[in-house]
Amino acid sequence: MVCLVFVLDNMNISHFTITAVERDTGLSKDVLRMWERRYGFPAPERDANGERLYPPAQVERLHLIKRLMDQGHRPGKLMAASDAELSGLASQRMAQARTARPGEDTGALENLLGLVRVHDVTGLLQALQQRLIREGLHQFVLDTIAPMTRMVGEAWEHGQLEVFEEHLFTEQTKRVLRQAIVGLPGTSRSPRILLTSVPEEQHVLGLLMVEALFALEGAECIALGTQMPLLEIQRAAEAHQADIVALSFSAAFPRRQLGGLLQQLRELMPAATELWVGGGGVAGHTPGEGVEVLGGLRESLAALAAWRERHS
Amino acid sequence: MVCLVFVLDNMNISHFTITAVERDTGLSKDVLRMWERRYGFPAPERDANGERLYPPAQVERLHLIKRLMDQGHRPGKLMAASDAELSGLASQRMAQARTARPGEDTGALENLLGLVRVHDVTGLLQALQQRLIREGLHQFVLDTIAPMTRMVGEAWEHGQLEVFEEHLFTEQTKRVLRQAIVGLPGTSRSPRILLTSVPEEQHVLGLLMVEALFALEGAECIALGTQMPLLEIQRAAEAHQADIVALSFSAAFPRRQLGGLLQQLRELMPAATELWVGGGGVAGHTPGEGVEVLGGLRESLAALAAWRERHS
DNA sequence: AGTTATGTTTGTCCTGGACAAATCATCTGC
DNA sequence: GCAGATGATTTGTCCAGGACAAACATAACT
Numbered sequence: 262m263v264c265l266v267f268v269l270d271n272m273n274i275s276h277f278t279i280t281a282v283e284r285d286t287g288l289s290k291d292v293l294r295m296w297e298r299r300y301g302f303p304a305p306e307r308d309a310n311g312e313r314l315y316p317p318a319q320v321e322r323l324h325l326i327k328r329l330m331d332q333g334h335r336p337g338k339l340m341a342a343s344d345a346e347l348s349g350l351a352s353q354r355m356a357q358a359r360t361a362r363p364g365e366d367t368g369a370l371e372n373l374l375g376l377v378r379v380h381d382v383t384g385l386l387q388a389l390q391q392r393l394i395r396e397g398l399h400q401f402v403l404d405t406i407a408p409m410t411r412m413v414g415e416a417w418e419h420g421q422l423e424v425f426e427e428h429l430f431t432e433q434t435k436r437v438l439r440q441a442i443v444g445l446p447g448t449s450r451s452p453r454i455l456l457t458s459v460p461e462e463q464h465v466l467g468l469l470m471v472e473a474l475f476a477l478e479g480a481e482c483i484a485l486g487t488q489m490p491l492l493e494i495q496r497a498a499e500a501h502q503a504d505i506v507a508l509s510f511s512a513a514f515p516r517r518q519l520g521g522l523l524q525q526l527r528e529l530m531p532a533a534t535e536l537w538v539g540g541g542g543v544a545g546h547t548p549g550e551g552v553e554v555l556g557g558l559r560e561s562l563a564a565l566a567a568w569r570e571r572h573s
Numbered sequence: 574m575v576c577l578v579f580v581l582d583n584m585n586i587s588h589f590t591i592t593a594v595e596r597d598t599g600l601s602k603d604v605l606r607m608w609e610r611r612y613g614f615p616a617p618e619r620d621a622n623g624e625r626l627y628p629p630a631q632v633e634r635l636h637l638i639k640r641l642m643d644q645g646h647r648p649g650k651l652m653a654a655s656d657a658e659l660s661g662l663a664s665q666r667m668a669q670a671r672t673a674r675p676g677e678d679t680g681a682l683e684n685l686l687g688l689v690r691v692h693d694v695t696g697l698l699q700a701l702q703q704r705l706i707r708e709g710l711h712q713f714v715l716d717t718i719a720p721m722t723r724m725v726g727e728a729w730e731h732g733q734l735e736v737f738e739e740h741l742f743t744e745q746t747k748r749v750l751r752q753a754i755v756g757l758p759g760t761s762r763s764p765r766i767l768l769t770s771v772p773e774e775q776h777v778l779g780l781l782m783v784e785a786l787f788a789l790e791g792a793e794c795i796a797l798g799t800q801m802p803l804l805e806i807q808r809a810a811e812a813h814q815a816d817i818v819a820l821s822f823s824a825a826f827p828r829r830q831l832g833g834l835l836q837q838l839r840e841l842m843p844a845a846t847e848l849w850v851g852g853g854g855v856a857g858h859t860p861g862e863g864v865e866v867l868g869g870l871r872e873s874l875a876a877l878a879a880w881r882e883r884h885s
Numbered sequence: 886a887g888t889t890a891t892g893t894t895t896g897t898c899c900t901g902g903a904c905a906a907a908t909c910a911t912c913t914g915c
Numbered sequence: 916g917c918a919g920a921t922g923a924t925t926t927g928t929c930c931a932g933g934a935c936a937a938a939c940a941t942a943a944c945t
Contacts (some may be wrong), residue, residue: 275840279898280830284772285802291928294899299926310935312898317841320804335908337925380812382795386755425809428769428797435798436751443698443748457740460596463775463800483694485740486747488775490597492632497737500692517906517927518592528587529629591929603897606930611895622904624929647939649894829896829937 276306276314286323287513293323300340322347325420331513332418348420365408373409374416377430385430389437398441399477402470406434407558410466414512431466438469442476450479452504452568455497457485459522464511467540471507471561478565491522495529505535505568510542519546527551537564588618588626598635599825605635612652634659637732643825644730660732677720685721686728689742697742701749710753711789714782718746719870722778726824743778750781754788762791764816764880767809769797771834776823779852783819783873790877803834807841817847817880822854831858839863849876 279290293313297303303323305313315323326339329350339347369392376385393401413430416422454475456468465487476482483501498506508526510519519542527536527549538548539555548554555561591602605625609615615635617625627635638651641662651659681704688697705713725742728734766787768780777799788794795813810818820838822831831854839848839861850860851867860866867873 275837277837278833281803281834281837284830285804287772289928290898292926295927298901310898317804324802324804335925336927423808423812424805425797425801425812428801428805429795432796432798436755439748440752440755443752460599483741484744485737486744489737489740490636491593492597492629492636493736493740496735500735500737515927518596521590522593525587525589525593601897602929604895607896610932622929647894648896827896 276316277320279305279313279315282315282320282323285320286327288323288327296336296340300337302340328418328420366404370405370409370412373405374412377413377422377426380426380429382429382433386433386436389433393437393441398445398473401441402438402473403558406438406466406470409434410470434466435469438466438473442469442473442482445476450481451572452565453481453483453501454505454507455483455485455494455501455503456507456509457489457494457497458487458509459494459526460488460490462510462514462542463487464509464513464540467509467511468507470558471509471539474558474562475565478562480565491526491529494526498530498534503534504572505537506530507537507539509540510538512541512544514542516542516546519543520549523552524549535568537561588628589632591617591625591627594627594632594635597632598639600635600639608648608652612649614652640730640732678716682717682721682724685717686724689725689734689738692738692741694741694745698745698748701745705749705753710757710785713753714750714785715870718750718778718782721746722782746778747781750778750785754781754785754794757788762793763884764877765793765795765813766817766819767795767797767806767813767815768819768821769801769806769809770799770821771806771838772800772802774822774826774854775799776821776825776852779821779823780819782870783821783851786870786874787877790874792877803838803841806838810842810846815846816884817849818842819849819851821852822850824853824856826854828854828858831855832861835864836861847880849873 277285279293282288282293283290293303297305303315303319305315305319308314322344325347326336329339329347330336334350339350342350373385373388376388389405392405396404409430413422413427417424417427456472458465458468468484468487472482472484483503485497489497494506497503523536523538530536532551535553536551537553537555539557539561543554544556546554553564555564589597591605594600594605595602605615609617615627615631617627617631620626634656637659638648641651641659642648646662651662654662685697685700688700701717704717708716721742725734725739729736729739768784770777770780780796780799784794784796795815797809801809806818809815835848835850842848844863847865848863849865849867850858851869851873855866856868858866865876867876
């Protein structure tokens with residue numbers, strides 16, 4: 262029996278180049294090549310030119326590995342594991358993760374999650390809007406959106422939710438929140454807060470939640486969207502004479518870069534402008550000099566109150 | 574006179590690592606190193622460990638070079654040019670670029686652009702909302718947002734607008750459009766259209782404009798936000814039984830990847846699902862088999878009408 | 886003038902080496 | 916028994932330099 266492992270001919274059909282895998286999985290080319298060197302996985306085929314071609318099954322497995330790593334597993338173990346062991350790990354923690362926190366209206370939230378699961382777009386949108394009206398923006402953010410975001414994130418981590426289902430939820434939530442924020446009276450009271458995130462940081466929900474709460478408190482919020490280069494954040498802070506620059510980091514943001522980045526931005530910005538950071542990516546992070554770490558939404562409100570205290 | 578070009582000691586103050594430069598400029602590490610090898614620019618310093626450290630001035634210059642390259646200039650020439658020549662090039666085409674197109678209410682659009690320039694956030698938002706009410710969503714998209722987006726893009730290309738000013742415009746426009754779309758009656762008429770973009774493609778305005786127009790025509794639009802991995806687009810298309818998947822590519826999307834990516838996605842997706850692509854990134858692109866290229870907003874509407882013709 | 890052949894530019898990929906930061910394992914002393 | 920120090924291992928990122936194909940420009944030819 263002849264076993265062809267080498268270069269097949271018309272195999273580029275639906276195989277991923279290393280660039281495509283990097284784009285889709287978020288794993289850098291360097292990491293992909295290093296894993297191959299060290300662990301023997303992934304083991305892509307090669308095209309006529311010696312360049313890597315990854316079969317979809319391996320890309321799928323890479324997605325799974327990435328997910329498990331975000332949960333704290335180490336690559337060395339994961340690479341050695343079999344497919345069965347991997348899917349075992351994926352569903353394992355899902356039981357213990359039922360972290361119903363006190364005071365949460367779990368039933369209603371589960372209902373919302375159910376709408377995501379059956380892909381009922383308009384149903385989800387209407388349910389969200391209804392809750393917004395019923396609870397008011399403040400409560401809505403704290404008691405519905407924040408826990409829902411957490412639940413969706415956890416469900417995704419455990420493979421119970423597809424990526425596109427998470428996107429669906431995020432997109433509808435963004436719409437409802439933006440709609441509510443636009444409806445607020447045009448405020449021009451201090452402090453003036455500039456909200457954005459650095460490049461490679463695209464998650465915007467946290468930013469929107471904070472903006473809603475701050476705007477409700479009468480702060481002047483200037484949302485610049487995501488992905489601002491550092492030098493542009495500096496310029497924007499000066500141009501708007503911002504009192505505070507608030508940045509959001511998701512848990513997916515590489516910890517390695519965080520410290521240096523914040524220090525650098527702190528040096529670039531006017532000393533009078535405060536730098537506040539929040540989100541899952543800075544949880545437990547020791548703040549550098551002149552950087553304030555916000556541990557959650559309620560803490561953010563406290564920080565705002567404290568700022569006003571200082572400047573009154 | 575002694576000239577210190579080498580390793581200074583406390584120089585990491587506000588100097589960028591190669592990762593930071595890649596993040597901020599969008600130029601890959603490979604390109605940065607290659608340029609240094611070939612052209613002698615950038616010429617970063619080195620830290621104690623031999624790793625590159627880019628002074629802010631060089632990062633600034635890289636930004637400028639990137640902008641000029643997007644306008645069609647070639648790297649070889651740009652690297653050789655002096656600072657003065659570069660800024661000359663930047664402002665050069667700005668005169669000829671006054672491309673007032675027939676039928677555009679140039680005055681009013683200039684006014685909106687003026688609001689962006691003076692950073693009047695609420696003024697911009699109100700002006701946009703006012704125009705939306707006056708013109709109606711259809712006209713608003715075609716005659717205000719589309720040309721404004723083009724003008725802002727051109728102004729940015731010519732260095733007349735900072736990045737953060739462009740973000741400001743984009744963010745407010747997103748809000749107004751989303752607000753309008755949410756307000757449309759929940760439609761469930763065919764076709765069912767899934768709107769998204771691939772990873773690394775973050776520009777969302779084009780997607781929103783198309784969504785607004787399609788939703789107005791009574792199509793069932795499912796917006797998934799940006800940055801969907803290909804395998805997830807496939808899953809979403811199947812789960813939603815989408816008739817059409819519409820993707821947006823900005824002009825910044827690397828042309829090299831485009832052909833392969835579309836071919837691959839076409840193979841992954843159900844044959845019954847059509848694949849429509851639009852945006853500046855596909856202008857003049859020869860479509861592969863089974864991929865429809867939309868040259869503009871009006872062409873998109875025509876495509877929708879044609880689809881209904883075919884399926885009636 | 887249009888088209889083909891040739892040369893140049895430019896980005897991406899490759900290999901393999903090196904190293905620092907994070908993490909784990911082990912040991913020590915209170 | 917356990918906090919903390921020490922050493923080993925794991926893991927990601929960086930570097931250099933070579934190679935090559937696709938895009939682009941230029942010259943030659945019908």
